[in-house]
Amino acid sequence: MKSIDVAAERRYSVDFVTDWQGALLDYVGEKQAILLVPESLIQILAGLPKDFRRILLPDGELQKDASTYIRVLEEVSQTSLNRTGVLIGIGGGATTDLTGFVAATYLRGIEWIAVPTSLAGMVDAAVGGKTGINLRTGKNLAGVFHSPAKVIVNIGFLKTLSDRDLRAGMAEVAKCGFISDLKILDLIREDWQANIPELVSRSIAVKAQVVSRDFKESFEREILNYGHTLGHAIEKHSNYAMRHGECVSIGLIFAAELSRLRSGLSDAAAEKHHQILAQLGLPTSYAKDAWSSLYEIMQSDKKKKSKLRFVTLKQLGEPTRLEDTNEAELQHIYEGMLKR
Numbered sequence: 147m148k149s150i151d152v153a154a155e156r157r158y159s160v161d162f163v164t165d166w167q168g169a170l171l172d173y174v175g176e177k178q179a180i181l182l183v184p185e186s187l188i189q190i191l192a193g194l195p196k197d198f199r200r201i202l203l204p205d206g207e208l209q210k211d212a213s214t215y216i217r218v219l220e221e222v223s224q225t226s227l228n229r230t231g232v233l234i235g236i237g238g239g240a241t242t243d244l245t246g247f248v249a250a251t252y253l254r255g256i257e258w259i260a261v262p263t264s265l266a267g268m269v270d271a272a273v274g275g276k277t278g279i280n281l282r283t284g285k286n287l288a289g290v291f292h293s294p295a296k297v298i299v300n301i302g303f304l305k306t307l308s309d310r311d312l313r314a315g316m317a318e319v320a321k322c323g324f325i326s327d328l329k330i331l332d333l334i335r336e337d338w339q340a341n342i343p344e345l346v347s348r349s350i351a352v353k354a355q356v357v358s359r360d361f362k363e364s365f366e367r368e369i370l371n372y373g374h375t376l377g378h379a380i381e382k383h384s385n386y387a388m389r390h391g392e393c394v395s396i397g398l399i400f401a402a403e404l405s406r407l408r409s410g411l412s413d414a415a416a417e418k419h420h421q422i423l424a425q426l427g428l429p430t431s432y433a434k435d436a437w438s439s440l441y442e443i444m445q446s447d448k449k450k451k452s453k454l455r456f457v458t459l460k461q462l463g464e465p466t467r468l469e470d471t472n473e474a475e476l477q478h479i480y481e482g483m484l485k486r
């Protein structure tokens with residue numbers, strides 16, 4: 147079995163398996179366990195022992211609503227699960243974010259296992275230890291770092307994932323290629339669908355390395371935000387109608403063009419961003435008249451440091467940061483993206 151280690155506030159492994167149920171039952175053993183799963187994915191549980199306790203969740207971001215979080219905590223507290231028990235989140239990134247947050251806060255912290263079923267969940271949400279829910283004022287505003295005890299990756303889950311969610315998840319895969327592992331870019335160019343197993347494990351390896359060096363995002367982890375400054379703003383501006391990965395794709399093009407202008411990224415490397423994201427069928431520009439709102443959102447993003455700052459690339463695989471930008475140059479780049 148292939149496995150990748152992550153050294154965060156605790157050490158854990160990301161295990162690549164085909165028999166995910168066997169791997170889960172082996173790990174849980176005699177421990178008390180509760181599964182958290184969206185009702186829409188319930189068929190995934192066929193084959194697990196019927197007496198496995200489960201809590202059903204709504205689909206998508208509703209899982210990360212404060213009311214769902216409280217409801218799940220209450221339901222967990224009505225069972226006999228104690229501090230040695232374990233929660234298991236089976237689903238996309240929304241499910242693992244919620245499960246981790248419930249686990250972090252129930253009895254001041256119990257173990258949890260992530261079983262991601264979406265591509266975004268596998269390559270991004272389940273690995274790294276960030277857990278949380280949304281508030282009315284914004285996404286992911288309540289949360290803590292609480293790493294899972296184990297991540298179980300079964301590529302077979304992706305067979306039922308929609309084409310849109312698969313492509314959206316590929317934006318994060320491509321990002322890992324641009325910032326660190328150039329082989330990812332070759333594998334996408336060659337045949338991304340056929341190469342998904344290797345693309346997933348390489349992307350997880352990139353995230354695991356970065357998170358192991360800087361768990362709480364003091365500096366190095368920030369490179370994972372390549373493409374995310376504008377991406378997050380577009381996500382918010384679209385009222386979350388667009389997928390995170392679709393917004394990140396546009397953000398990656400923007401970051402590449404900014405890198406070309408200010409950080410010495412070559413024309414060929416910037417061009418590679420356009421080719422790869424277009425090949426994945428992901429969007430590469432956004433509404434022309436949205437610029438001033440997007441700029442305002444970027445400036446007011448609660449997570450941003452004091453100054454608006456971007457992760458850029460000096461060359462493929464070599465990220466840096468840029469703070470001294472001005473609105474005119476950013477707007478020029480944004481509008482240039484629409485003219486291609």
Ligand SMILES: NC(=O)c1ccc[n+]([C@@H]2O[C@H](COP(=O)([O-])OP(=O)(O)OC[C@H]3O[C@@H](n4cnc5c(N)ncnc54)[C@H](O)[C@@H]3O)[C@@H](O)[C@H]2O)c1
Pocket residue numbers: 184186187205206207210237238239240241243263264265266267270271272273274275276277285286303304305306307308311390
């Ligand atoms: N914690 C982190 O570091 C981190 C990182 C990135 C994203 N996230 C969070 O993850 C969420 C986005 O992840 P997501 O795209 O997986 O969202 P999601 O969990 O909402 O899943 C997207 C859709 O895919 C469906 N789905 C999942 N697996 C499926 C399968 N195997 N077959 C069929 N349908 C399936 C889900 O039911 C849902 O409708 C956001 O809430 C985001 O904030 C967290």
